[in-house]
Amino acid sequence: MKIIFGEEGNLITVFTHPECEYSKMLIDDLVESGEHFQNIDLLIDPEFWNSVENVCKGNRMTPITIYEDGSHLVGYNGVASKF
Secondary structure: EEHHHHHOOOEEEEEEEEOOOOHHHHHHHHHHHOOEEOOOOOOHHHHHHHHHHHOOOOOOEEEEEOOOOOOOEOEEEEOOOEE
């Protein structure tokens, strides 16, 4: 399930997992800053793990942030949870 937050603008895609504290911290920061993003919860939509694995060279890690230009960021402040 994709949940869209924030005002219109550049859309960021964030892959999260509810058991990942870093995912929660990233979502809180994005909401607080008013960023326009969609959150994909990997527990609800496990078919998106393939997208995460492609970015993380076969690993299952969260959070993953994908920007409109295709660039990405793994983790929150350099830290990620591995599943």
